[in-house]
Amino acid sequence: MTQHTKDQQVDTTRRIREEFEKLHQFLREEEEARLAALREEEKEKGMLIERGKDSIEEQIISLTDAIEAVKEDLMKGSERFLESYKLTQSRATAQCKLPDPQLVSGALIDIAKHLGNLQFQVWEQMQAIVKHSPVILDPNTAPSTMTLSDDLTSVRHTAIEKQQIPDNPERFTQWAKVLGSAGLVKGSEHSWEVEVGDQPEWNLGVAAESVNRKGENLLASPEYGIWAILKRGRKYTNGIGKTLTLKRIPQRIRVQLNYDRGEVAFYDPKDNTHIYTYKHRFTETVYPYISVWKIKDASNRDIQICKYHLQYNSKLDVATADCPF
Numbered sequence: 001m002t003q004h005t006k007d008q009q010v011d012t013t014r015r016i017r018e019e020f021e022k023l024h025q026f027l028r029e030e031e032e033a034r035l036a037a038l039r040e041e042e043k044e045k046g047m048l049i050e051r052g053k054d055s056i057e058e059q060i061i062s063l064t065d066a067i068e069a070v071k072e073d074l075m076k077g078s079e080r081f082l083e084s085y086k087l088t089q090s091r092a093t094a095q096c097k098l099p100d101p102q103l104v105s106g107a108l109i110d111i112a113k114h115l116g117n118l119q120f121q122v123w124e125q126m127q128a129i130v131k132h133s134p135v136i137l138d139p140n141t142a143p144s145t146m147t148l149s150d151d152l153t154s155v156r157h158t159a160i161e162k163q164q165i166p167d168n169p170e171r172f173t174q175w176a177k178v179l180g181s182a183g184l185v186k187g188s189e190h191s192w193e194v195e196v197g198d199q200p201e202w203n204l205g206v207a208a209e210s211v212n213r214k215g216e217n218l219l220a221s222p223e224y225g226i227w228a229i230l231k232r233g234r235k236y237t238n239g240i241g242k243t244l245t246l247k248r249i250p251q252r253i254r255v256q257l258n259y260d261r262g263e264v265a266f267y268d269p270k271d272n273t274h275i276y277t278y279k280h281r282f283t284e285t286v287y288p289y290i291s292v293w294k295i296k297d298a299s300n301r302d303i304q305i306c307k308y309h310l311q312y313n314s315k316l317d318v319a320t321a322d323c324p325f
Contacts, residue, residue, distance in 0.1 A: 001166045015150050026129055030122055038114055045107050052104040059101065066091055131307035134192040135288045138181040140170050141213070146178055146292075154302040157292050172213045179207060180288030190257040192288065193269055196231070197251055197300035201293035203228045204253050205239075205278075206264055206286040220291065227264045227278040228289060229253070236275070244276050252306065255288070 070092055073084055133153045142148060144165050147158045157176050167173055184190050184206065194204055203220045205228025212218055212225070220226045221239035229244065230237050236244040250268040253275070257264050259282050266275040292303050 001168070004164075004166050018150075022129070023126075026126060027122070030125060034114065034118075038109070041109055041114075045109055048104055049107050052101075052107070056101045066094075127309060131309055133305050133307045134190070135305045136181045137178050137288075137290070137305070138170070139178075140168060141172060142178040143172050143174075143176060146176050148178070149302065152181070153307060154304040155290060155292060156302045157294050170213065172218075174215065175218060175291060176293065177203075177207075177213075177218075177289065177291040183209060183285035183287055184257055184259060185285050186259045186282070188259070190259075191254060193252050193254045193306040194290070195252050195300075195304040195306055197303075198249075199231075199292060199300065199303060200233055201231060202303060203230045203289070203291035204255060204266070205229060205289050206255070206257055207289035208282075209285040209287065222278065222280060226289060227280060227286075228291075229266050229276055238276055238278070246275060247273060250275075257286070259286070 076084075133151070135153070137148055137152045137155060139148050139152065142155065145157060146155055148155050155178055165171070172178070196202055196204070203226075205220070205226060207227075208225035210225060215224075218224055219239070220228045220230055223239075226239060228239055230239065234249065236246055238244060246268070248268075250270065250273075252269055254267040254269040255264070256267065262279055262281045263277055264280070265277040267273060268275060290303055
């Protein structure tokens, strides 16, 4: 147990650093993109100012030429000057009517665009990479024949690759079963979706906290504190042996628990088709429950808890979830 705890600390430290590195990398890239946008705007505003300067320089040249022409006329003597007076006066008057140079509108950098709600804007962008899983699996409940992903949202059966792990009280030891890390209690409803793909054999549902984790003949039935649906090949059953009729083989299963009403319901989320509902008066904490058998011909090796993108709606001030699968 001591060695396993040390190994867990080392491995969890690595995973934490990897997760933060992903966030750091995103922030570095976002920072550079925004600094690049600022540099580009500075360049565009500089070009706008230069065009204004060019226009002023053209006016200066025109006015200078007009002044020089008047000077030349004055040098010609009184008679010749008077002869060309009207033309000179007209030329000078035209120059005087030119508008005074104006400051270029929109030549300053839009600081508010770059700094306004900056942290909030970055947080909104971060939602593209940040996902939420309604269920996190507990590796301390998984037997040596199961492997969990680094983010603890998927599981596979690896009977050949048995791990050296302690037989702690929370762990299932006889069958490939794993529980969620957070207990579900009265006062709220819970829902999660599981991507099962074409895995031929699995159980999905909820299990009581007091479920026997060491028994050799632990069945996935309410009698043993498990409320689940079972798949064996192309056959689906409930925990008491009743065959369930499905229109098609679902790739994903939604589990809905209403603790207060005492209901565990299963659906095909593709068209919200109801599969089965258990009725039971719960008196203790229950946990999400997954069991999976050896991989056969399935194209997907893992059973995966669906993750959600949390999208903030600034108009409604609420968060909405959208499963990416």
